[in-house]
Amino acid sequence: MSHTLKIGLAGLGTVGISALKRLVSMQTNIAEKAGLAIDVRAISARSRTKDRGIDLSNFHWYDDPVALAKSDDIDVFVELIGGDSGSAEASVRAAIEAGKHVVTANKALIAKHGNALARRAEANGVALNFEAAVAGGIPVIKAVRESMTANSISRIYGIMNGTCNYILTRMEEEGLSFDECLKDAQRLGYAEADPTFDVEGNDTAHKLTILTSLAFGTEIDSESVTIEGITNITSADISAASELGYRVKLLGVAKKTQTGIEQRVHPTMVPKDSSIAQISGVTNAVVIDGDAIGSVTLAGPGAGGDATASAVIADIIDLARGLEVKPLGRPVEALDPFKKSEIYAHKGGYYIRLRVNDLHGVFASIATRMAEQEISLESIVQHKKRSKLKVDAELKGTGKHQDIILITYETTENRIHNAIEAIKQDGHIVDTPQVIRIARI
Numbered sequence: 001m002s003h004t005l006k007i008g009l010a011g012l013g014t015v016g017i018s019a020l021k022r023l024v025s026m027q028t029n030i031a032e033k034a035g036l037a038i039d040v041r042a043i044s045a046r047s048r049t050k051d052r053g054i055d056l057s058n059f060h061w062y063d064d065p066v067a068l069a070k071s072d073d074i075d076v077f078v079e080l081i082g083g084d085s086g087s088a089e090a091s092v093r094a095a096i097e098a099g100k101h102v103v104t105a106n107k108a109l110i111a112k113h114g115n116a117l118a119r120r121a122e123a124n125g126v127a128l129n130f131e132a133a134v135a136g137g138i139p140v141i142k143a144v145r146e147s148m149t150a151n152s153i154s155r156i157y158g159i160m161n162g163t164c165n166y167i168l169t170r171m172e173e174e175g176l177s178f179d180e181c182l183k184d185a186q187r188l189g190y191a192e193a194d195p196t197f198d199v200e201g202n203d204t205a206h207k208l209t210i211l212t213s214l215a216f217g218t219e220i221d222s223e224s225v226t227i228e229g230i231t232n233i234t235s236a237d238i239s240a241a242s243e244l245g246y247r248v249k250l251l252g253v254a255k256k257t258q259t260g261i262e263q264r265v266h267p268t269m270v271p272k273d274s275s276i277a278q279i280s281g282v283t284n285a286v287v288i289d290g291d292a293i294g295s296v297t298l299a300g301p302g303a304g305g306d307a308t309a310s311a312v313i314a315d316i317i318d319l320a321r322g323l324e325v326k327p328l329g330r331p332v333e334a335l336d337p338f339k340k341s342e343i344y345a346h347k348g349g350y351y352i353r354l355r356v357n358d359l360h361g362v363f364a365s366i367a368t369r370m371a372e373q374e375i376s377l378e379s380i381v382q383h384k385k386r387s388k389l390k391v392d393a394e395l396k397g398t399g400k401h402q403d404i405i406l407i408t409y410e411t412t413e414n415r416i417h418n419a420i421e422a423i424k425q426d427g428h429i430v431d432t433p434q435v436i437r438i439a440r441i
């Protein structure tokens, strides 16, 4: 390597163009920190003519990112195209095989192909850095992979999707519906035109699988995540949670259990006074529980051009400084195979909302079915009005639908499932029951 670290940058969208502008505008400052000049030599995107607010004439243009990845004129290939296949995958593989270091923000690619890519990177003696792939600008990869290596990590969890957190925050603060908040998120550029990937929890799942591997020294396993999104959360749930002292957050949680590792993404009720409950709007946060350090919370911007570019450039500077760490924190050969723990073994408290026809016999049925499953109830409340929860076991049936809300003490998913099935068989429930796990964190 010469006295200049030569960069090839593929993808000039939200993140790519921010990274490019920053690498150019802060060139001197970055060189001082890196101890080496960092020079973007070549770029690639789909449209050569699009106005990107920066003069691109000084950079060698490639229509094909794979050709750029193999170019003799670069040391580092920066992939900011996105997607778990196609040009992103092909160019990253080509760069690694050509002996180039790779920096990427692509969580989908790392979640799906991370084990194989890390193996090839090790074989070719190159780095594969992906700080920006999880929680955007928050330096969580470095924290888990490098700064917390003296810890045995028991759990890692967080809010890793700004779109979902924005929607849930607005629903709570303004009593709006999911659809209203989603529309606003799209108008403000916080949500994609097709928000499915975000609101159904898949984006969080990708990030979680990467953190799981780094935290527990296992292979990345993106097939073993239990995923539930936020589309079924109603303002009634949010308001009931609030009145009971909780907030609803879409959490990604990875935890060591006696039977294996639990990876789950789902709406979770967290106590209002917990650190994770304070994370509002598009902000992300990751909490890492280590045996030496205790609980560490990292919070900040999980997306956005500049914030994400900050992590991308830090990865590049690490390479200029000669800091190279195994992509998954240890040799791929030393990673344990992922052993999935059954979600049905998951233990915790539960919020259950049952919409019932008539209150006659409902409370007796609930009490019996819960007792059969040895589930203890912390509270059973009838949602009489939107703003007022009141226990009222003696209320006579009115012929209208009513919401009954149950809060359980710690039990297992399996028992909850069995109890609800039995209550359904008793014929009282008129709608799909809502079940939200409660995290005592």
Ligand SMILES: NC(=O)c1ccc[n+]([C@@H]2O[C@H](COP(=O)([O-])OP(=O)(O)OC[C@H]3O[C@@H](n4cnc5c(N)ncnc54)[C@H](OP(=O)(O)O)[C@@H]3O)[C@@H](O)[C@H]2O)c1
Binding pocket: 010, 011, 012, 013, 014, 015, 016, 044, 045, 046, 047, 048, 050, 063, 064, 065, 079, 080, 081, 082, 083, 087, 105, 106, 107, 108, 132, 133, 136, 302, 303, 304, 305, 308
């Ligand atoms: N946006 C964020 O806040 C954020 C945060 C964290 C991580 N990330 C990750 O960062 C990556 C980039 O995201 P982004 O939001 O910047 O995406 P984006 O705005 O959609 O930009 C994608 C870029 O890739 C280029 N591209 C697409 N197909 C290509 C191909 N076949 N050959 C060459 N260039 C191609 C596009 O070219 P044209 O411009 O010509 O269409 C565009 O410049 C993704 O992996 C994403 O998950 C993004």
